[in-house]
Amino acid sequence: MTGVYAAVVLWALAWMLNVRLANGDRRETRAMRLLVPAIFGLTLVLVWELVVRGLQVPLVILPSPSRILTRFAAEMPVLWADFVQTFVKGALSGFFIGTAAALSVAILVDRSEFLRRGLLPVGNFIAALPIIGTAPILVMWFGFDWQSKAAVVVVMVFFPILVNTVAGLTEASAMQRDLMKTWGASYWQGLFKLRLPAAMPFIFNGLKIATTLALIGAIVAEFFGSPIVGMGFRISTSVGQLALDMVWAEILVAALAGSAFYGLVAFIEKGVTFWHPSQRG
Amino acid sequence: MRSILPVLSVIAAIVALWYLAAVPMNIHQAVTDAARAGQTVHPPEAAARRDLGGWRLALENPGAVAGVFSQARPRLPAPHQVLTELWRTTAGKKITSKRSLVFHGWITLSATLLGFAIGTAMGILLAVGIVYSRAMDMSVMPWAIASQTIPILAIAPMIIVVLNSVGLQGLLPKAIISAYLSFFPVVVGMVKGLRAPEAMQLDLLRTYSASKSEMFWKLRLPASMPYLFASLKVGIAASLVGAIVGELPTGAVRGLGARLLAGSYYGQTIQIWSALLAAAVLAAVLVSIVGLIERATLRRMGLNR
Incomplete structure (x- = not known):
């Protein structure tokens, strides 16, 4: 039980520290904005460790962070192979194909007001549906390997990106479009020099939503059938073996990959849409 | 129109x-x-x-x-085959029959609604805490935002199995996954909404010498409604996905997710498509119910056109 008492004391101390830091004079500095959540996260992990040890929670219910990290370090090659299979082959290729398809369809649709008015509500509707349910069908069509995972990802990311791009392409104002016309710009010049750049904040909004969906799609599709490698496969089989430390190690990989992917897209967005008010801060 | x-x-x-x-x-x-x-x-x-x-x-x-x-x-399967199957398994069967999609849909729907209610309640509570406590804001908010980038759905099988091993079965484990998925959109939207009142409006209430709780009930909460409903629409769709995925690892017994899995085991494509269509209809109905409540509420508040 000493572990639990130590956890309670640690929690109270860390919280008091955070309250003082958050209400102190230097609370607006960049360092504080990083330090306070870092203290909170670290405390959470330590409390988890202490409670699991103090109460001797069995492994099949909740492994301690130290065990997860040990397993993570020990199973590096397996985790890397799973990562390549699910993220690089499945999620990334699907993400790129889906993005390319959505952007092309958006530009095609954009030429006709009629199509745009029809497609936006339908696309918005489909984007809210449980598209993940198509996974068993696509696994049946494209086989167990990464191609079916990429197909699920394509279907999942297509509609959010399409809807955002179509909405973004209407973003340039009539005045700006008229200006392009007075310069004798063709449709394509107007598209590439004015309307596509103006649509970028919207497109990146769609891409950021799609990063999470891509990883979810690739992992969940593996629950319906996969080769004997992959993050979803490893999660479902390790759950079956009650090797929960392995499951958590795989979740750690998924969390790292998901955050890094999102961060990368957000970083590119910062470079591309540097002119937008939300980026100038 | x-x-x-x-x-x-x-x-x-x-x-x-x-x-x-x-x-x-x-x-x-x-x-x-x-x-x-x-x-x-x-x-x-x-x-x-x-x-x-x-x-x-x-x-x-x-x-x-x-x-x-x-x-x-x-x-x-062609659309009419799926529709025929859908009609046969909804209207053509008793709703207590295990072959009725209404039966399976209800199983999924009850988990969705329970999870959505839990997730929304927790999300609103956390958002109120974040808005009123600077320490909580600085500690929790970055993690709440970062957690959106993590594929939470991947944990679903583990939650089901772990809760099973401590003796929880049936509705609650699925509802917990649903709650988890609808929780974060509600937190992020509600924090934005509770912060929506401008300094001018807050100052006005201060000149009326409004107390903190009056400020909350009469200004912050009403001002947050448009944001709350926008996240509720995202949240209820996410809840449904959570309930469906939560049914996959239970061994395909009951629910729309179980129909999907059983269909994929036995190559019953028409069954998969009809379960998928039923899930789509369910999602559409849920989102539009939230939308209707949103419109009625906002109209009574005078916010809607």
Whole structure:
């Protein structure tokens, strides 16, 4: 039980520290904005460790962070192979194909007001549906390997990106479009020099939503059938073996990959849409 | 209202494409069936047919094309087959029957609604805490935002199995996944909403010497409603996905997710598609119910046009 008492004391101390830091004079500095959540996260992990040890929670219910990290370090090659299979082959290729398809369809649709008015509500509707349910069908069509995972990802990311791009392409104002016309710009010049750049904040909004969906799609599709490698496969089989430390190690990989992917897209967005008010801060 | 015609034509185009796609997807099976029934088919050897593309085979055997829309286990069922199955399993069965989609839909719906209620309540509470405590804001908010980038759904099988091993079964484990998925959109939206009142409005209430709780009930909470409803729509769709995925690892017993999994085990494509369509209808109904409540609420508050 000493572990639990130590956890309670640690929690109270860390919280008091955070309250003082958050209400102190230097609370607006960049360092504080990083330090306070870092203290909170670290405390959470330590409390988890202490409670699991103090109460001797069995492994099949909740492994301690130290065990997860040990397993993570020990199973590096397996985790890397799973990562390549699910993220690089499945999620990334699907993400790129889906993005390319959505952007092309958006530009095609954009030429006709009629199509745009029809497609936006339908696309918005489909984007809210449980598209993940198509996974068993696509696994049946494209086989167990990464191609079916990429197909699920394509279907999942297509509609959010399409809807955002179509909405973004209407973003340039009539005045700006008229200006392009007075310069004798063709449709394509107007598209590439004015309307596509103006649509970028919207497109990146769609891409950021799609990063999470891509990883979810690739992992969940593996629950319906996969080769004997992959993050979803490893999660479902390790759950079956009650090797929960392995499951958590795989979740750690998924969390790292998901955050890094999102961060990368957000970083590119910062470079591309540097002119937008939300980026100038 | 002027977009009804475009929407209808887009839907018609999708259905037409669907029918068209069924031809190359199912033609191999249809030609094989025709050959077994004793008709002459163009490349008589099965191996030669396998190498042909779907469209080529359809052109060579125009007589077999009609067969692609009426197979028992097509690779891509035609829309009318899915609708017939949907009608048969909803209206044609008693709702207590295990073959009734209404029965399975209710199982999923109850988990969705319970999870959505838990997730929304917790999300609103946390958002209030974040808005009123600077320490909580600085500690929790970055993690709440970062957690959106993590594929939470991947934990679903583990939650189910772990809760099973401590003796929790049935509705609650699925509801917990649903709650978890709807929790973060509500937190992020509600924090934005509770911060929506401008300094001028807050100052006005201060000149009326409003207390902190009056400030909350009379200004912050009403001002947050548009944001709350926007996240509720995201949240209820996410809840449904959570409940469906939560049904996958339980061994495919009950619920729409179980229908999907059982259909994929036994190659019952029509069953998969009808479960999928039922899930889509359920999602649409849930989102539009939230939308209706939103419109009624905002109209009473005078916020809506």
